[in-house]
Amino acid sequence: GEDVEQSLFLSVREGDSSVINCTYTDSSSTYLYWYKQEPGAGLQLLTYIFSNMDMKQDQRLTVLLNKKDKHLSLRIADTQTGDSAIYFCAESRRDSSASKIIFGSGTRLSIRP
Amino acid sequence: EAGVAQSPRYKIIEKRQSVAFWCNPISGHATLYWYQQILGQGPKLLIQFQNNGVVDDSQLPKDRFSAERLKGVDSTLKIQPAKLEDSAVYLCASRLTQGSEQFFGPGTRLTVL
Numbered sequence: 001g002e003d004v005e006q007s008l009f010l011s012v013r014e015g016d017s018s019v020i021n022c023t024y025t026d027s028s029s030t031y032l033y034w035y036k037q038e039p040g041a042g043l044q045l046l047t048y049i050f051s052n053m054d055m056k057q058d059q060r061l062t063v064l065l066n067k068k069d070k071h072l073s074l075r076i077a078d079t080q081t082g083d084s085a086i087y088f089c090a091e092s093r094r095d096s097s098a099s100k101i102i103f104g105s106g107t108r109l110s111i112r113p
Numbered sequence: 114e115a116g117v118a119q120s121p122r123y124k125i126i127e128k129r130q131s132v133a134f135w136c137n138p139i140s141g142h143a144t145l146y147w148y149q150q151i152l153g154q155g156p157k158l159l160i161q162f163q164n165n166g167v168v169d170d171s172q173l174p175k176d177r178f179s180a181e182r183l184k185g186v187d188s189t190l191k192i193q194p195a196k197l198e199d200s201a202v203y204l205c206a207s208r209l210t211q212g213s214e215q216f217f218g219p220g221t222r223l224t225v226l
Contacts, residue, residue, distance in 0.1 A: 004155070040219070041219055042117070042204055042206075042217035042218050042219045042220055043156065043204070043206075043217040044217070045214050045215070045216075088155050088156075090155070098161055098163070098168040098169050098211075099211055100158050100161065100169060101158070101215065103155030103156050103157070104155050105153065105154050105155050106153075106154075106155055
């Protein structure tokens, strides 16, 4: 995950919005992803955005993409205790052989009552 | 629909011992991935299979790691001999086609003492 960077921790109050930020390096990435990982579980795809989009909204989730700055953010509205998890930003990258997904180190989201 | 299955869920071995992990992808998924996730980091791709052929193994430490997918369905990942730094969660993922969603298994947590 050395090419995709995220802050390590975020703490928010229940009911507030959470904003998790990410920067990536490959301007040719076609898809950018947000994955959620709960303790002891595998990764679950939360949402993704195609690189020609600026914004995508899906219920409580809003993804913003600034392609010029290679900045991606995930906003979770009305954050609930069930949103406590590690959130991974990831970019797709294609070389001559295959496409692969490069992950950031993850942001641990904790919810305060 | 059954998800990606992995076994064992946990494994503790001593350094220099051998270990093998098993993955059963979602039925019909041609592409299979093995990732290594060290504590506090994002998953790092080790190897990618398309059916029973290797597409990308550039990040696989081939002096000690090996993987196979002989019939294009199940896959095994082996470490021989293990080192302390191999302690990690080993995640298997599969996808139907290029560009479709990757589904992750729950992972195998390996501890090398």
